[in-house]
Amino acid sequence: MTFTDLLYKIFIQDGGWLTILNGLWVTVQISALSLLFGTLFGALLCFFRVGKFKPLKVAAQIYISIIRGSPVLMLLMLLFYGVFARTGLSPLLVAVVTFSMHTAAHVAELLRSSLMALDKGQVEAARTLGFSKWQAFKLVTLPQLARIAKPVYQSTVVNLIQWTSVVGYVTITDLTRVINNIASRTMQPMITIMGGMIIYLALSYIIYGIFHWTERRRSQ
Amino acid sequence: MKLKKLAKVLLSCVLAGALFTGCGGGGDKPAAEKPAASGEVKLGMITHLNVTEKKMDDILKMVEEESKVPLTNFTVTYYDSLKLMQMGIESGSIDRMSLYTNVANYVIANNDKYENVGDSTLKNLSDNFCFAVRKDDTALKDELDKALGEMKADGSLDKLVKEYIIDVDKGQAPPAIEIPMSEGADTIKVGVTGDLPPLDYVNAEGKAAGFNTALLAEIAKRSGKNVELVDIDSGARASALSSGQIDVIFWVVVPTMEKLPADMDKPEGVELSDPYFKDNVEHLKLKK
Numbered sequence: 001m002t003f004t005d006l007l008y009k010i011f012i013q014d015g016g017w018l019t020i021l022n023g024l025w026v027t028v029q030i031s032a033l034s035l036l037f038g039t040l041f042g043a044l045l046c047f048f049r050v051g052k053f054k055p056l057k058v059a060a061q062i063y064i065s066i067i068r069g070s071p072v073l074m075l076l077m078l079l080f081y082g083v084f085a086r087t088g089l090s091p092l093l094v095a096v097v098t099f100s101m102h103t104a105a106h107v108a109e110l111l112r113s114s115l116m117a118l119d120k121g122q123v124e125a126a127r128t129l130g131f132s133k134w135q136a137f138k139l140v141t142l143p144q145l146a147r148i149a150k151p152v153y154q155s156t157v158v159n160l161i162q163w164t165s166v167v168g169y170v171t172i173t174d175l176t177r178v179i180n181n182i183a184s185r186t187m188q189p190m191i192t193i194m195g196g197m198i199i200y201l202a203l204s205y206i207i208y209g210i211f212h213w214t215e216r217r218r219s220q
Numbered sequence: 221m222k223l224k225k226l227a228k229v230l231l232s233c234v235l236a237g238a239l240f241t242g243c244g245g246g247g248d249k250p251a252a253e254k255p256a257a258s259g260e261v262k263l264g265m266i267t268h269l270n271v272t273e274k275k276m277d278d279i280l281k282m283v284e285e286e287s288k289v290p291l292t293n294f295t296v297t298y299y300d301s302l303k304l305m306q307m308g309i310e311s312g313s314i315d316r317m318s319l320y321t322n323v324a325n326y327v328i329a330n331n332d333k334y335e336n337v338g339d340s341t342l343k344n345l346s347d348n349f350c351f352a353v354r355k356d357d358t359a360l361k362d363e364l365d366k367a368l369g370e371m372k373a374d375g376s377l378d379k380l381v382k383e384y385i386i387d388v389d390k391g392q393a394p395p396a397i398e399i400p401m402s403e404g405a406d407t408i409k410v411g412v413t414g415d416l417p418p419l420d421y422v423n424a425e426g427k428a429a430g431f432n433t434a435l436l437a438e439i440a441k442r443s444g445k446n447v448e449l450v451d452i453d454s455g456a457r458a459s460a461l462s463s464g465q466i467d468v469i470f471w472v473v474v475p476t477m478e479k480l481p482a483d484m485d486k487p488e489g490v491e492l493s494d495p496y497f498k499d500n501v502e503h504l505k506l507k508k
Contacts, residue, residue, distance in 0.1 A: 018425070186331075
């Protein structure tokens with residue numbers, strides 16, 4: 001059997017490529033939804049974390065340190081097989097909740113570190129010039145914050161996509177599960193897993209491409 | 221600017237490629253030389269459900285005593301799944317894989333790099349396969365046992381063995397499984413891993429088509445229940461069973477030997493059905 005035949009047998013034959021696409025779609029779905037909710041929740045967390053209200057500040061601190069300090073697979077298993085076991089929630093929903101929680105902690109920290117990098121004097125200057133608090137945030141802080149946070153945010157997105165590869169543990173058939181199934185069926189794990197890696201790599205490069213494109217548009 | 225980028229991407233691809241082939245090539249050599257030097261064979265095995273490696277060593281000793289098959293001169297490495305074990309043997313960290321005959325035949329039929337070790341003493345080793353359910357789920361266990369008894373009696377079990385194991389090992393694709401789905405009936409949720417073909421197998425369309433699944437579908441048809449197939453990673457099977465996310469798992473093995481207690485590697489809180497299939501152990505190695 002030549003190498004091309006082998007590739008055909010592994011990735012194409014009998015609709016194998018469709019199964020891979022289905023798995024990829026599940027991965028993209030979980031990643032996109034988790035990114036959306038994670039970013040929103042993360043911004044809120046950051047707001048609490050840098051705010052003046054003590055109880056919320058401490059709560060946010062504790063939440064961030066616990067979630068950032070523990071593997072996401074443990075959290076996922078705990079939620080699916082423990083907390084939500086009897087509720088009958090769909091595994092996909094539990095996965096989105098878990099990854100949103102996880103992303104939120106990371107986004108909160110990256111926003112906070114970007115905030116700390118900003119010059120406080122600018123906001124104070126804006127305030128003395130008669131800008132309201134909201135105006136100062138919108139016109140002075142936010143544009144700079146976005147610029148500083150962007151590169152780190154990009155790597156958070158790419159990391160998130162890779163973290164979702166563990167959802168096979170909670171009965172979801174994502175890209176990794178499909179690749180694993182194919183590897184076992186065809187008895188060619190090395191080639192199959194390399195193929196899977198290339199698909200994940202392509203997904204990451206699409207993310208890089210999108211960020212690069214927005215950067216170029218802004219500079220024009 | 222663009223050219224520079226292109227060169228960068230190409231270079232990283234080449235580097236990654238070199239890394240992969242380098243790992244494979246470097247690993248092969250010691251594997252070929254070591255067994256001759258130390259007189260020991262490094263053997264890969266798939267981990268049993270919920271058995272620690274220490275306990276597994278004890279079990280192997282007991283098996284050795286009873287079957288007189290020398291097992292303790294192997295250095296055993298445990299793998300979570302067949303796929304990982306294959307990667308282990310291809311990279312040279314083990315010399316042989318311990319499998320069941322039907323699985324070994326499947327491996328050889330699908331990947332011509334492997335061959336049988338041809339160790340005839342292994343014929344004395346055999347294991348039974350059975351379903352596992354939760355301990356408090358006695359109704360389901362009784363149902364499984366009853367249906368299994370019926371199927372053994374009327375020969376339909378042998379028919380499934382031929383269709384889903386013997387024919388598949390010859391290279392045929394297994395026939396599609398008709399999953400019973402009737403309104404209002406109870407549903408048995410079953411965990412499928414796809415990790416051990418042809419017993420636990422997922423076809424190219426992503427549908428479960430292994431012997432175990434076919435057997436369970438037939439049982440459900442007989443007892444008027446629905447079956448829901450749940451694709452799950454093999455590492456999470458025990459958690460999924462005990463938390464009630466799935467009701468049945470298969471690919472649980474019990475020894476056929478008399479002196480060994482049948483439930484010696486049974487996890488707590490789990491009840492095993494009657495055995496439905498028996499198979500011998502077989503060792504595979506890479507062709508020289």
